[in-house]
Amino acid sequence: MIPARRSRLLWIGGEPGSLCEAECASRELKLDLLDAPLSMIHRTQGRAVIIALDDGTAEARLNDDLRVLLNDAACHGIKGYITCSYSESPKVAGVLKAWRMRDIVDVKLRGQEGPIIETVARIKHEPPASETLAITGADLLSDEELILLKRAFGDCSSVKLVKQTTGSAKVYCAFASLLNSRVGPIPLPFFVKFDKAPKIIRELTNYRECTTLHVPFNQRPNLDHDRCLVGPTTGVIAGNFIEQSESLQDVVDRGAGRAPLHSLFEGALRGWRRQAFYAPHYVFDANILQTMRLSRPSTYSPFRKARLRKRCAQSGPHCAEYSELESLLAALPAIKHRLGLTHGDLHGQNVRVASQEAIMLDFASIADGPLTVDPAALDVSLMIDTRIVNGNDWIKVAEEAYRVEALMAPAIPPRPEDPSANLLDAIQYVRQMAFSVQLTPFEYPCVTALQLLRKASYGGMGEEQDRRRRFAYRLADRIIKEIARRMPARVEHNVA
Numbered sequence: 001m002i003p004a005r006r007s008r009l010l011w012i013g014g015e016p017g018s019l020c021e022a023e024c025a026s027r028e029l030k031l032d033l034l035d036a037p038l039s040m041i042h043r044t045q046g047r048a049v050i051i052a053l054d055d056g057t058a059e060a061r062l063n064d065d066l067r068v069l070l071n072d073a074a075c076h077g078i079k080g081y082i083t084c085s086y087s088e089s090p091k092v093a094g095v096l097k098a099w100r101m102r103d104i105v106d107v108k109l110r111g112q113e114g115p116i117i118e119t120v121a122r123i124k125h126e127p128p129a130s131e132t133l134a135i136t137g138a139d140l141l142s143d144e145e146l147i148l149l150k151r152a153f154g155d156c157s158s159v160k161l162v163k164q165t166t167g168s169a170k171v172y173c174a175f176a177s178l179l180n181s182r183v184g185p186i187p188l189p190f191f192v193k194f195d196k197a198p199k200i201i202r203e204l205t206n207y208r209e210c211t212t213l214h215v216p217f218n219q220r221p222n223l224d225h226d227r228c229l230v231g232p233t234t235g236v237i238a239g240n241f242i243e244q245s246e247s248l249q250d251v252v253d254r255g256a257g258r259a260p261l262h263s264l265f266e267g268a269l270r271g272w273r274r275q276a277f278y279a280p281h282y283v284f285d286a287n288i289l290q291t292m293r294l295s296r297p298s299t300y301s302p303f304r305k306a307r308l309r310k311r312c313a314q315s316g317p318h319c320a321e322y323s324e325l326e327s328l329l330a331a332l333p334a335i336k337h338r339l340g341l342t343h344g345d346l347h348g349q350n351v352r353v354a355s356q357e358a359i360m361l362d363f364a365s366i367a368d369g370p371l372t373v374d375p376a377a378l379d380v381s382l383m384i385d386t387r388i389v390n391g392n393d394w395i396k397v398a399e400e401a402y403r404v405e406a407l408m409a410p411a412i413p414p415r416p417e418d419p420s421a422n423l424l425d426a427i428q429y430v431r432q433m434a435f436s437v438q439l440t441p442f443e444y445p446c447v448t449a450l451q452l453l454r455k456a457s458y459g460g461m462g463e464e465q466d467r468r469r470r471f472a473y474r475l476a477d478r479i480i481k482e483i484a485r486r487m488p489a490r491v492e493h494n495v496a
Contacts, residue, residue: 046078078126126151144233149192200228295447339368413428
């Protein structure tokens with residue numbers, strides 16, 4: 001998709017002066033002086049908007065109408081600038097902070113608009129919104145998300161969205177009809193993901209820096225970068241939809257998990273995980289929490305902390321508060337462990353399986369951490385989200401599977417007639433991946449306990465899921481207390 005040329009520089013406030021007019025003319029930019037909200041032609045052809053505040057005009061100009069205009073401009077891909085005197089710049093910065101636009105609108109000095117125009121001339125052409133695009137299935141989208149969709153698919157006559165099962169983000173399969181395509185009007189389906197702007201920016205950065213050279217192209221979605229856009233508060237990512245696939249959770253539950261799990265760890269994750277063996281500095285000698293900062297319950301949002309306190313109260317008087325459990329982990333002796341890049345949110349729905357090949361999704365949470373983090377996250381999610389065993393039977397299976405002994409060494413394989421055999425077989429394979437990279441048998445129990453707390457901090461869909469997450473808290477409590485009791489002051493390592 002090639003965006004139409006945006007050739008207008010929008011100007012509000014003080015006079016631009018002859019120098020700015022000459023700068024625009026030399027760069028083939030039409031200078032439009034505004035005194036009203038953006039028109040349709042401004043939204044589609046505007047490249048940037050400059051609000052020029054002469055001395056003493058800031059207080060009058062920085063009103064709600066300007067906030068709405070700047071937000072509208074950002075939604076439509078128009079870069080915002082405010083120029084003012086040095087003395088008034090703190091006031092302008094404060095207003096932008098209150099409007100939550102500090103990262104959207106740049107503040108520059110009044111009289112220095114010439115260099116801004118030079119920068120504006122080099123700004124990437126953003127696709128304009130199509131007002132003729134026929135959309136179905138967008139009932140859950142906000143106004144800003146709808147504008148981003150119209151911009152992302154501005155080269156189409158229609159787009160139909162089909163909601164996909166997911167977490168906090170809005171993820172769709174999109175069926176589009178292209179205009180003026182050399183091949184024909186019907187492309188293969190897209191995936192379209194809406195989320196908060198910082199998360200979308202982070203995920204796009206992770207795609208660029210971490211996937212292209214390290215994750216096989218056939219084991220990740222490939223983005224259509226021209227359709228990936230960021231607005232003032234939300235953003236959108238679009239790419240090829242993985243057709244004829246099913247979730248790893250479903251594959252594991254029906255007993256076909258071994259091949260895709262091998263594909264996941266020895267294929268999709270291979271490029272990241274092998275880095276930890278190429279140099280000595282990838283081995284870290286420290287308390288396990290030191291390299292798992294974001295996994296600490298104390299870093300959770302207030303809402304998730306409140307849920308952990310509730311889980312603790314529901315689990316009975318013998319369970320400790322999450323802060324006490326974290327303190328017990330923090331008091332453990334240092335251990336050697338390998339660090340590498342981790343997916344950060346590996347679970348049975350974030351991995352799709354097509355022809356036994358694992359395809360990773362959602363790269364928003366990539367971070368450095370122990371190599372055991374991804375196996376532990378997948379281990380816990382496969383157990384919490386399974387559908388092959390329920391109720392008290394699930395409690396019994398989970399209680400046995402998360403004994404400390406079972407987290408420190410390979411367990412006895414499940415008997416084939418066991419109803420939970422498919423699940424336990426997959427979890428054992430995942431643990432083999434963890435045991436093969438850890439330097440002390442105490443590492444995996446600690447990391448798994450943190451993943452159990454992480455699951456417990458989220459709400460479950462329905463009573464069964466809620467019950468499982470309550471039990472996850474109890475399991476984490478038991479693991480951490482037992483490790484604190486059993487772990488020696490000086491730990492022997494598997495390798496030097």
